[in-house]
Amino acid sequence: MTTPRALVRGASTTGAPSVPAVPAVRLAGVTKDFGPVHAVRGIDLELQQGEIVAFLGPNGAGKTTTIDMVLGLSRPTSGTTQVLGLAPRHAIARGLVSAVMQTGGLLKDLTVRETVRYTASLFADTRPVDEVLENAGITAIADRKVAKCSGGEQQRLRFAMALLSDPALLLLDEPTTGMDVEGRRTFWSAIRADAERGRTILFATHYLEEADQYADRIVLISHGRIVADGTGAQIKALASGRTVRATLPGADTSALAAIDGVTGVEVRGDAVLVHTKDSDAVARHLLTRTSARDLEITAQGLEQAFLSLTGEDDA
Amino acid sequence: MSTTTFRGSIDPTARRVPPLGGFNPTLLGIELRRMLRNRRTVVFAMLFPAALFLSFGSTSDWDESVGHGNVAAYVMVSMALYGAALTAASAGTQVALERAMGWSRQLRLTPLNAAVYIVVKAIIALVLGALAIAVVNLVGVLQGKPEMPVDVWVECALLTLACTSVFAALGLCAGYLLPGENAMQVLGPGLALLSFLGNVFIPIDEGSWIYTIAQWTPMYGVAEICRYPLTGDLTWIAVVNAALWLAVFVGGAAWAMARDTARV
Numbered sequence: 001m002t003t004p005r006a007l008v009r010g011a012s013t014t015g016a017p018s019v020p021a022v023p024a025v026r027l028a029g030v031t032k033d034f035g036p037v038h039a040v041r042g043i044d045l046e047l048q049q050g051e052i053v054a055f056l057g058p059n060g061a062g063k064t065t066t067i068d069m070v071l072g073l074s075r076p077t078s079g080t081t082q083v084l085g086l087a088p089r090h091a092i093a094r095g096l097v098s099a100v101m102q103t104g105g106l107l108k109d110l111t112v113r114e115t116v117r118y119t120a121s122l123f124a125d126t127r128p129v130d131e132v133l134e135n136a137g138i139t140a141i142a143d144r145k146v147a148k149c150s151g152g153e154q155q156r157l158r159f160a161m162a163l164l165s166d167p168a169l170l171l172l173d174e175p176t177t178g179m180d181v182e183g184r185r186t187f188w189s190a191i192r193a194d195a196e197r198g199r200t201i202l203f204a205t206h207y208l209e210e211a212d213q214y215a216d217r218i219v220l221i222s223h224g225r226i227v228a229d230g231t232g233a234q235i236k237a238l239a240s241g242r243t244v245r246a247t248l249p250g251a252d253t254s255a256l257a258a259i260d261g262v263t264g265v266e267v268r269g270d271a272v273l274v275h276t277k278d279s280d281a282v283a284r285h286l287l288t289r290t291s292a293r294d295l296e297i298t299a300q301g302l303e304q305a306f307l308s309l310t311g312e313d314d315a
Numbered sequence: 316m317s318t319t320t321f322r323g324s325i326d327p328t329a330r331r332v333p334p335l336g337g338f339n340p341t342l343l344g345i346e347l348r349r350m351l352r353n354r355r356t357v358v359f360a361m362l363f364p365a366a367l368f369l370s371f372g373s374t375s376d377w378d379e380s381v382g383h384g385n386v387a388a389y390v391m392v393s394m395a396l397y398g399a400a401l402t403a404a405s406a407g408t409q410v411a412l413e414r415a416m417g418w419s420r421q422l423r424l425t426p427l428n429a430a431v432y433i434v435v436k437a438i439i440a441l442v443l444g445a446l447a448i449a450v451v452n453l454v455g456v457l458q459g460k461p462e463m464p465v466d467v468w469v470e471c472a473l474l475t476l477a478c479t480s481v482f483a484a485l486g487l488c489a490g491y492l493l494p495g496e497n498a499m500q501v502l503g504p505g506l507a508l509l510s511f512l513g514n515v516f517i518p519i520d521e522g523s524w525i526y527t528i529a530q531w532t533p534m535y536g537v538a539e540i541c542r543y544p545l546t547g548d549l550t551w552i553a554v555v556n557a558a559l560w561l562a563v564f565v566g567g568a569a570w571a572m573a574r575d576t577a578r579v
Binding site: 022071072073084085086090091092093094095096097098099101103104105106107108109110114117118119120121122123124125161168 | 337420423
């Protein structure tokens with residue numbers, strides 16, 4: 001059985017552009033419970049081939065749980081997960097999916113070359129070991145034991161392993177932690193070149209800045225749900241809001257809501273909370289046109305901003 | 316989307332799945348080399364059983380006759396079994412370390428079938444067990460005290476290797492159930508105790524209450540089977556015992572593996 005090289009290297013651009021591409025990832029109504037804990041509460045998500053997507057959210061938001069389901073490491077409690085139209089395990093058996101984790105995942109007593117050879121031997125088709133070592137810049141340390149490699153060298157090794165099978169989907173966990181500015185730039189330009197050949201990249205991060213800088217699209221997850229999905233600019237606009245709090249019995253909420261930039265008004269007893277992109281305008285209004293006192297202006301936390309904007313208050 | 320990226324159309328069906336669940340000679344070769352490179356494991360596997368044989372095998376009654384041979388031969392076969400069981404079990408517990416290092420998780424992002432991984436680990440454990448058996452037998456030949464016909468000698472050694480699989484499975488099972496390095500700390504003393512109970516170190520008086528219990532412990536059956544070519548004496552209890560414990564440990568390892576696969 002011979003498979004044409006071009007097809008084996010699935011991320012190449014030989015496919016007819018007229019054929020509608022299978023989505024790289026498709027999650028439909030996915031939930032995941034761990035006993036009484038609802039880690040993922042219903043996620044619908046479709047990633048197209050060639051997209052660079054940031055998966056953004058605080059720790060415990062359900063990022064890792066969702067990624068584990070995409071990787072077939074755990075099964076959703078309900079809903080379906082598909083990777084390139086296949087069940088995750090089947091996509092992995094075909095070398096279509098790889099992941100690079102932050103820590104672990106290496107045997108300390110193997111050499112760098114042995115680790116890559118070991119991994120390569122498990123796939124039906126891979127790129128040549130020497131070529132992968134060369135591309136990852138670890139040819140010089142190929143005969144070094146993993147235990148003697150620096151953190152950066154181990155990370156290069158993890159990338160070499162992940163790229164062996166020429167995956168169509170690459171999942172990265174906090175990929176540039178510990179890299180300097182130059183390393184980060186080189187890394188992302190390589191990732192972008194691969195994406196242009198059709199590889200889909202989904203990376204988990206809890207830094208909005210990194211997501212904004214390098215992703216085409218940001219998916220924000222909180223409390224096990226997607227609370228925002230858009231470009232970096234759209235997401236940043238959501239996150240830049242502030243909350244103005246004042247004591248104002250019988251506040252005229254519709255007047256407050258009419259002020260430019262206001263995205264939400266809440267009344268809690270005698271207090272009124274105004275979520276806004278322009279806190280100056282709200283403060284000016286409250287102090288000059290109403291009897292408001294005890295004025296407080298707080299920058300919204302990223303998560304809080306998303307929660308208030310999407311009505312996902314999970315108190 | 317503000318950027319214009321090319322959307323490659325990937326045909327997933329053009330990709331192949333490896334045969335045999337990912338089992339291949341490169342994998343086995345690297346695992347073997349890893350094991351042989353671990354000097355502590357190899358020295359332990361070779362020296363410990365040999366030293367035990369030399370101390371236990373030099374009893375004053377070593378030349379008395381047992382079945383087709385002598386007491387020294389009987390002790391040698393027993394010590395080879397104990398040594399092989401211990402080294403195979405310790406090799407099996409390697410899965411605990413590999414789980415702790417995240418290597419098992421890494422492997423699950425490859426086409427490698429979890430059962431194939433277990434089979435490879437079991438093969439490695441048996442190779443190490445075979446090394447222990449070979450060394451004890453070699454020391455026996457050099458020492459010159461054990462006496463039995465060559466065919467009996469070979470049969471005993473081969474049966475011992477077959478019986479070692481029970482303990483390779485036990486090691487794998489423990490490796491999945493116990494965290495990291497604890498696995499061997501439990502198995503080491505545990506196997507020594509089982510060997511005493513299983514009539515491996517010191518003969519227990521037949522008919523005593525302890526013998527009645529001992530007959531149902533994991534070392535008893537396999538020890539009787541390994542020495543059968545020499546003693547010519549094998550009860551059905553011993554055979555049932557060995558079959559039962561093999562089933563328990565293999566089943567346990569399979570269950571522990573499935574449980575681990577579901578959880579991670």
